Amino acid sequence: MLDPKFIRENPDVVKDACRKKRIDVDVDRLVALDGEMRDIRRKLETLKAEQNARSKQMPSLSAEGKAALRAELKVLSDQVSEGQNALKALEPELEGLLLRVPNIPAPEVPDGKDDTENVELRKVGTPRVFEFTPKDHVELGTSLDLLDTERAAKIAGSRSYFLKNEGALLELAVLRFALDHMVASGFTPMIVPHIVNEDAMRGTAYLPGGEEQAYQLTRDDGWLIGTSEVPVTAYHSGEILNASQLPIRMAGWSSCYRREAGTYGKDTRGIYRIHQFMKVEQVILCRNDAEESRKYHAEILGHAETILQKLELPYRVVNVCGGDLGRPQVQKFDVETWMPSRNGYGETHSASRFHDFQARRLGLRYRDENGDVKFCHTLNNTVIASPRILIPLLENHQNADGSVTIPECLRPYMNGRTKIGPKG
RNA sequence: GGAGAGGUGGCAGAGUGGUCGAAUGCGGCGGUUUGCUAAACCGUUGUACUGGGGUAAACCCGGUACCGGGGGUUCGAAUCCCCCCCUCUCCGCCA
Numbered sequence: 001m002l003d004p005k006f007i008r009e010n011p012d013v014v015k016d017a018c019r020k021k022r023i024d025v026d027v028d029r030l031v032a033l034d035g036e037m038r039d040i041r042r043k044l045e046t047l048k049a050e051q052n053a054r055s056k057q058m059p060s061l062s063a064e065g066k067a068a069l070r071a072e073l074k075v076l077s078d079q080v081s082e083g084q085n086a087l088k089a090l091e092p093e094l095e096g097l098l099l100r101v102p103n104i105p106a107p108e109v110p111d112g113k114d115d116t117e118n119v120e121l122r123k124v125g126t127p128r129v130f131e132f133t134p135k136d137h138v139e140l141g142t143s144l145d146l147l148d149t150e151r152a153a154k155i156a157g158s159r160s161y162f163l164k165n166e167g168a169l170l171e172l173a174v175l176r177f178a179l180d181h182m183v184a185s186g187f188t189p190m191i192v193p194h195i196v197n198e199d200a201m202r203g204t205a206y207l208p209g210g211e212e213q214a215y216q217l218t219r220d221d222g223w224l225i226g227t228s229e230v231p232v233t234a235y236h237s238g239e240i241l242n243a244s245q246l247p248i249r250m251a252g253w254s255s256c257y258r259r260e261a262g263t264y265g266k267d268t269r270g271i272y273r274i275h276q277f278m279k280v281e282q283v284i285l286c287r288n289d290a291e292e293s294r295k296y297h298a299e300i301l302g303h304a305e306t307i308l309q310k311l312e313l314p315y316r317v318v319n320v321c322g323g324d325l326g327r328p329q330v331q332k333f334d335v336e337t338w339m340p341s342r343n344g345y346g347e348t349h350s351a352s353r354f355h356d357f358q359a360r361r362l363g364l365r366y367r368d369e370n371g372d373v374k375f376c377h378t379l380n381n382t383v384i385a386s387p388r389i390l391i392p393l394l395e396n397h398q399n400a401d402g403s404v405t406i407p408e409c410l411r412p413y414m415n416g417r418t419k420i421g422p423k424g
Numbered sequence: 425g426g427a428g429a430g431g432u433g434g435c436a437g438a439g440u441g442g443u444c445g446a447a448u449g450c451g452g453c454g455g456u457u458u459g460c461u462a463a464a465c466c467g468u469u470g471u472a473c474u475g476g477g478g479u480a481a482a483c484c485c486g487g488u489a490c491c492g493g494g495g496g497u498u499c500g501a502a503u504c505c506c507c508c509c510c511u512c513u514c515c516g517c518c519a
Contacts, residue, residue, distance in 0.1 A: 038474090045474065045488045052488085055500050059442055066499090073499035197509095221509090240434085240471085365471095370482095371453090373471075 001205075001360045002101050004034055017104045020322035022113065030097040037090050044083040051076045099208055102327040103357040109331050112321025118334065119321065124305065125314030127338045132400040136341030137391045138270040140398055141167060145423050147271065147387075159260060159274045163387060166420045170406070171278065171386045173413035174393065175253070178280045178307055178384035182251035185303060187282060190252045192231040195222040200234040203362035205328035205354075212261045228252025229380045232283045237362035240373055246366060247286040247296060251383060254279065271387045272346065280383035285364065288356055288374040297331070297353045300381035304335050304349045307384060310409040313392050314338040316345050328357045335382075340395040348389055351381035 007014050008031055015027050054073060058066060110119045141147025146167025152160035163171055183189055201207040201223050206214060215224040225231060232252035241248075256279050267273035282303060284296045301317070308315045320332040332352045336345030356375035359365070364376045397405045403421040406414055 041488085042474070048489085049487055051499080056443065058499070070499045075499095077499055 001098055001357060002103065003360065004098065007031065007098075007101060008034055013104060014101060017102050020105050020109070020111065021102045021325055021327065022323045023100075023102045023327060025097060025100050025102070027101070030094070030101065033090060033094050033097065037087060037094060040083055040087055040090075044080065044087070047076060047080050047083065051080060096208075099202070100327070103330055103354065105322055105325055105329070106331040108319070109325060110319055110321045111323075113323040115320075115324045117321045118318040118324060121317045121319050121333070123314070123316040124309065125312075125338070127314050128340070128396055130340070134340050134395060134398060135402070136270065137394045140394045140402075140404060141270075141390075143402055143422065144404065144420055146170070146394075146420070149270070156275075158268070160276070161271050161274060161387065163390075165423075166414070166417075167387075167390070169414060170390060170393070170410070170420070173410045174311070174384055174386055174389060175278055175280055176413050177310075177410055179251060179253060181307055181310075182249075182280065182282055182303065182383055185249070187249040187251040190228070190232055190235070190250050192225075192228045192252050192254050194225050194254055194257070196225055196231055196234070197222060200230050200237070203237055204230045204233050204358050205326075205361060206230065209327060213259055215257050215259060224257040225254060226258045227256050227279060228254035228281045229283060232281065233285075233358055233364075233378050233380065234362055236285065236376075237364050239364065241285075241364075241366040241376070243287065243366050243368045246376070247284050247292075250283045250285075252279075252281045252283060254281075256385070270341075270391065272391060274387070277385055277387060279385040282381050282383050284379045285359075285376045286379070287366070287368070288377055290355065293330070293353045293355060293377045293379060296379050297333075297351060300379060301333050301335070301351045303383065304351065304381055308335065308337060308348075310407070311389075311393065312407045313396055315348070326352075328352075328354050330355050330357075337389070337392045338396065339392050341391070346388070346391070348385060348392070349382040351379075353377065353379040 002014070007027070011027050011031050014025075017023075018025050018027065051073060054069065054076075058069060061069060110117065112118065135143070138147065138149070144167075145165055146163065148162040148164060149160070152162050179189055195217065198207065198221070201210070201214065206226065207223075210226075214226055217223065229252065231254075232250050235250065236248070256277050258275060260273055260275060263273060282300050284300060286292050286296050305315070305317070315335055315337045318334050318336060320329075320334055325332055329352045332350060334347050335349035335351070337348040338344075339346045355377050358378045359375040364378070365373050366376055367373050393407075394404050397407060399405060399419075401421075403419050405419055406417055411418060
């Protein structure tokens with residue numbers, strides 16, 4: 001959410017943001033409505049002030065005086081409730097508009113309509129040239145008995161999977177490797193609730209707008225998280241932190257649940273796009289300062305890159321264009337890892353900064369050295385998401401004999417094993 | 425799932441219809457005292473919105489709202505009524 005005052009004073013900046021992000025919000029209506037409500041509120045305050053002042057006389061009056069005053073105040077009281085009703089009638093529309101206004105994208109966000117117009121910033125590592133016909137991760141997973149999507153479909157429907165044997169162990173290994181890297185980098189590891197309330201979903205700006213992508217509990221109130229960003233970012237919601245606590249670095253570990261509505265027929269093979277996966281997510285809460293945000297954005301991007309380098313995987317970093325940016329982000333860098341079966345790079349990480357967009361919704365604040373209360377800035381990025389990361393891991397590290405070499409950094413987490421070979 | 429208790433300021437904890445944004449204690453901040461520290465004493469200390477003064481800052485003076493959330497009664501609600509959420513205790517069930 002943006003500061004209503006900012007919207008009021010900079011309607012053109014907001015309209016530009018809508019254009020750049022291809023998001024349709026009636027900014028003029030919002031400003032008009034805001035003005036109307038402010039007028040009503042001002043009148044209402046005057047009425048309430050009078051009401052309060054005169055009510056104070058009540059205890060000192062005689063019985064007759066009380067009766068007379070009571071009759072007078074009844075008139076005032078009716079006017080007050082009239083104004084309150086008028087406000088209440090307008091509130092839902094204003095709130096709806098306010099929640100839908102997008103954050104202002106940074107100037108360095110490229111123009112563009114969708115992910116085809118994202119701008120590549122750098123490539124790291126060279127895609128491997130195979131001297132044999134490489135298998136894709138489904139063939140590898142099946143022949144090595146690491147993965148079973150057919151039986152998963154039987155009991156859980158499409159976009160499901162079982163990980164087996166070294167496949168299961170490899171997932172835990174890569175997650176734990178990633179988490180350990182973050183802990184060593186000063187992040188607090190967090191295992192989080194997977195079911196959260198609507199406040200957390202709205203606060204992190206997944207709602208409204210993301211209803212189609214998130215699983216909602218119907219018998220009970222609650223939503224299944226699509227990422228631990230939700231509970232981790234909301235962890236300090238409603239609090240006023242001390243500036244000396246910032247930045248707060250947290251690494252959330254959770255399963256993630258996504259409906260993938262509207263993606264029928266897209267990425268159906270294998271474990272690229274699935275309903276449930278495991279992810280370690282990095283979140284930073286920092287001061288309300290654009291430069292500081294930028295600095296930590298680079299930091300969290302760096303953590304992801306370091307991890308991919310240690311996993312010996314080629315990747316590229318793209319600057320996500322306006323049309324592919326979400327409503328809440330100021331800027332987003334995607335990291336895409338080389339996947340031989342796609343003969344291309346596939347998104348494995350997404351690093352965003354939000355300025356105070358989420359913090360404002362969450363009531364996430366801090367008191368600075370001058371005693372001023374300010375909204376924090378929030379940022380987040382994937383550390384590792386599995387099993388998607390198993391795709392490049394298996395495919396890039398496969399050998400001619402059908403085995404897969406375990407990259408060195410994961411071996412301590414795989415009981416020292418160097419290879420995954422055929423069974424039996 | 426059943427029965428009961430409770431949710432008040434950073435924390436603890438009073439307050440059962442008006443003079444309560446809210447006693448008191450702790451903590452925080454400023455000061456006095458002190459060779460230094462501690463102690464003691466004095467003062468100060470919520471958030472948001474809003475009107476005015478001031479240089480759009482600092483700051484000053486007013487107003488409104490907020491005592492888990494929402495609704496109701498009333499001239500007036502932290503206080504009474506209804507609904508919801510959360511926490512705790514006991515019982516049941518289960519890992």
